[in-house]
Amino acid sequence: MSDAAWLALCRISGLGPVRQQALLARFATAAACFQTGAGMLQDLGLSAKQIHALQKEPEELLTAADRRWLSSPDTDLCRWTDADYPPLLRQIPDPPPLLFIRGQRSCLVQPMLAIVGSRSASASGAITAEAFARSLGESGLCITSGLALGIDAAAHRGALTSGSVAVLGTGADLIYPRANLQLAHRLIEHGLIISEQAPETGPHSGLFPRRNRIISGLSLGVLIVEAAENSGSLITARLAMEQGREVFAVPGSIHSPLSRGPHRLIREGAKLVESAEDVLSELGPLYGALRQARPVTAPANWTPEDPRQARVWAAMDFDPLSAEEIAARCGLTLGELSAILLEMEISGYLTASPGGRFCRLPPVS
Structure with a gap:
């Protein structure tokens, strides 16, 4: 009943993290949010359809994909109320109350650093991202990224053995892009796949910026390796700044369009880094506290x-x-x-x- 209620909250149209948190603050548990009096919901800013949905049994709102997720031994849920809900993610303005996860759950409480960048990475950029990820992973950081082509995939490859977390903009049961399907399966062995989207949620442009706030929210900082000036990676960097995280950037050739994003971030106050040691020295006491x-x-x-x-x-x-x-x-x-x-x-x-x-x-x- 409890897990079904958490999943059912995700199935109520338009009921995003902020209103879900308001419901949990009012009723304490996901199950208690259902079949409560409509009058008790009026002041939470819910629509008539949302209030009507909350009058039902949670199981009535679940899809076949939801039931498969709940019954599978290879899938799991991390709830806001769980002790291992990622501590840094709790601090962002709109943390997802529920995370759909596949892989090694212990990664949730590891100190994380995000590495993101261009999908059209140069060979040099991919090598740089992979090398940073490997070195930082060996130093005890779990590397987070978005499983996109280019820099994201290179960062995940570099941290495969030390542990890496991929945050998806689709449901955690759908790997996108499909070119990274094999990489995703290898990630699950030593790391974790995370999504706030319910099962069978397909790729949609509006979901990826929301995905980016989780990538930065999980992490002590974000490292940008190659990004065009209008890159989605700069959205992740901006979100990291708003969340009070460190932002790092690897400089590149002044002649490369993929250097414009990192150079812009450096002008705006991001830390210029040339080695993994540069990153570790800037992370300071929070990194040490998370490792304890x-x-x-x-x-x-x-x-x-x-x-x-x-x-x-x-x-x-x-x-x-x-x-x-x-x-x-x-x-x-x-x-x-x-x-x-x-x-x-x-x-x-x-x-x-x-x-x-x-x-x-x-x-x-």
Whole structure:
């Protein structure tokens, strides 16, 4: 019933991540969102059709593809309420409440770095992307990309043995482009395929920009290797900047159209990198925090050493608070607070709740 309810929420037309999160914040579980009184849904901005759909049993909304997904031993779901929901992805403005996954679930909580770029990559660009991915993967980072032709595919190839995550703009049961089908099967052995789209969702131009926010949202930073000035990779870079992630760019020849995207990003403040070490040195303490094992709960006598963390810890409670409420209590800006909350959540002292709220984890006695 529970998994069916999560999947059924995805099948309600126009019910995107923001409204799904509003429902979860109101009713706590996906199953509780269904067969509730219409009056309780009126103030959530839902349409009459959406409210009508929520009066049904979840199973009534499922397709044959949904039922196959739920019954297959090779497919899985990662729900917003799961302990291994990717911690960085929780921090973006519209995180998907449900992820459809295939492969090694343990990759969800690994520190990730995105490598993206042109679909029409040069031979040199593909070699560069593959080399960066291999070196960064061997350093402990899981490489994320979009399974597109060109730079994306090269990045996945470079990190095949260390672990790579492919984020799809289609359903996770459909590999697009089909030229990368064999690569996708190899990815599943050591890495993970992720999508927020329900099974049998085909390729559609509007879904790929949404896919890009997940690529950047999962990652500590985004590395651009070759991109034209109007490349979709620059959308991923812009989203990364908006999400507070690091943006890196590999420079190229001033004569190559594929250098214009990286050079533009460098002019706008992206870090120019020439080696994997350049990337690792910029990622800083968040990379180290993500590599450490997360404690289940904070020790009873834990005192933050960082004075800013101490202010945040003192301002919080075991009841969820919004970031705005916490910022007002401890006198920090939202930008300053966001990084602190992320470090404390990764370390296992705080947890995020639906609706962008945070609370302390109960201490160990």
